[in-house]
Amino acid sequence: MLNSVPWKNLFDKIVVVSLPSSEKRRSYIKQHLPSVGIHSFEFFDATSMKDPAVALAYDQGEVATFPPCFRCGQIDCGEPDCNNFLIPQQVATFITYLRLWQWIVAGQVQRILVLEDDVRIHDHASDVLTWLGQEIFDGHVPFRAGSPCLVRLGWALSKDHSATDQYFINDTVKMSNPCHALTQEYAALLLERATGIIHTVDVYQHALAPNSGEAFTVFPPIASELSWTDGVFPSTIHPKPVHSTYLRSLGDTDGAVYNENLIRKHIKKKYFRSLLIVGHPRCGSGYAANLCQQMGLDIGHEKLGDDGISSWMFAVEADENPYALDDVARTRRALSWKYLVMPVRDLSTAAGSVIRDSTHAPPSYSFRREYILRLLGLDLDQLQTPLERAVMSVISWCKIILRQNPDFWFRIEDQHKQLQEFLVEHNLCDRAVREQILDTSPVKPNQLYEGVSYPKPAIDRAAWNNLPEATKREVSWYCDTFGYKLI
Known part of the structure; x- marks a missing residue:
């Protein structure tokens, strides 16, 4: 069935x-568009964020x-809800429109109406389009082939949508992805002028790309959308x-709660900090944060500070970290950083602490097990003893971090001076810090678990000797890499 007038007259x-x-x-589109006189249309398959x-x-x-x-070009505008980096969904949408413009340019049609699948066409659309057709015929809008x-x-x-007593056209920039029309020639210019995915696609095609005399805005708008x-x-x-x-207005409480959980986990703003400190739990992340604090840096332990964060969980990009003292600490996806620092600990003293922690x-153990299995293919649950699981957890976590090329690593037992030097050399601390005497005593020698203190298990020589040969080779690698005496 053909589209009704004026749809068929204006758009090819x-x-x-x-x-x-x-x-x-x-399903909604298939019902809604025919109800407003659009019977002939086709879906253009959008690109998924997982593509x-x-x-x-x-x-x-x-x-x-x-x-x-x-x-805005700033590091932080101060708005907590600002979307300041391009998320995969936005990149996928931009790619979708690049493909659409390529498809238009390669085709034979000259005048294309583009709708998104949550569009709502308003009752005054037909009257406005009839008037627009006359404006085009009179030469006021160059919406024509060539x-x-x-x-x-x-x-x-x-309020634009309800101001239907007067029709007019100007060059006001409106983000009109839900309903806009373009010629084949404008699609070609969009492709020609694109210099990468530097903004959201709506801002690009409606604000950044058009030159004077190429883009026109019709009032009142004939459409809105049903998601925003x-x-x-x-x-x-x-x-x-x-x-x-x-959803709550429909009585769908479960659906509303699900959506609210998505909102809580959704990351659309990133924070930039100078330092990200990551290591294995019970291997110096809290200690490293404390050293930095003594040198005047605001490094939060499992929370964001003005200068950075120290969190063993930030070794990986998880949707939800098991321990977080603020929203940013919930996931590394909310952070960008300048320097990555890794503290390491002697396995001979770390093993008992890690066994107790696991x-x-x-x-903590479940989180480490999941990501070690996912990234390295090793299942800690398949290892035979608590000692082997603890040792391989530390070694594997360090390998995950080393893959990210940390800017600096240091032994927590005897290299705090090297940390001081690194921070000074990279202009993160004043030169006077070189001479500062730091308190290097343990931060949490008696870690509490839900308010309870548990003894650190003793590990005898026989337990180390009984480790599988493959695990002993991993221990040897760790000791050689970080300068520890072989156990």
Whole structure:
């Protein structure tokens, strides 16, 4: 069935950008568009954030990196809710539109209406488009074959949508991805002017890319969307509280709680700090933070300080760390840093502490086991004795960190002076710190577990001698690498 007037007169093709997995959105579109006179349209499959093209864009340096913020150019604007780095969902959306513009340029159609799959077409759309058609005919808007032109037709619901007593066109920039039209020539210019994924795609195509006389905004807008303002659909970029509100209005408490959990885990702002300190639990992360604090640096232990954070869990990128004293400490994905520092500890003294920790802090052991298995293929549960599990946990965790090329590592037993020198040389501390006498006593010699102190297990020579030969070779590697006496 043909589209009704004026849709068929203005647009040679209508496409709806949609993830193939968005079944509810697609079902909605199939009902909504025919109800407003759009019967002939096609879905353009969006790129998923898990598509290899997204990882490739990051790997090849095509995506703007943080710091600074891709929006304001600062390290931190002070807004806790600011989205200051391009997340995979945003990169995937940009790639989607690059593919769309390539498809338009390679095709035969000249005037394309682009909709997103949460679009809501308003009742006044037909009247506005009829008027727009006359404006185009009269030469006021160059929306025709052979001319680069973008027409912004719909954006987030606002008072603009209800101001239907007067129709007009200007060059006001509106983020009109939900509903916009472009010519084949403008799609070609979008591709030509793209210099990488330096911003969100809506800002690029509606604000950064067009030159004077190429982009036009129609008032009143003929469309809004159902995820950003109404919350009918969950956002595919940033989960939003408005969707929880919508679900609760329907009595769907479980759905609302699920969405709120997504919001809590969602990272859209990064923090930049000079130092990230990571090691194995009970092997000096708290001690290293304390040394830095003595030298005047605000390094938080399992919480963010002004100069950095020390957290053994930040050796890996987890969605949720088991121990965190603030929101940033929940996941390393919320942090960028300048220098990575790793404290290490003698296995002969660390093993008993780690055995005790693995026994009385199950979340710690489970977390380490999961990521050691995932990243190195070693299952700690398959090892025979608590000593072997403790030793291989420390060694494996250090290997995970070494893969990230730390800027500095130091033995906590005898290299605090080297840490002082590193911090001075890299302008993180004043030169006077070189002469500072530090308190090097243990920070938590009697670690409490849920308020209870447990004795550190004694490990005799026989236990070390009975380790499997493969494990002994790993112990030898560790001692050689970090300058410890072989056990």
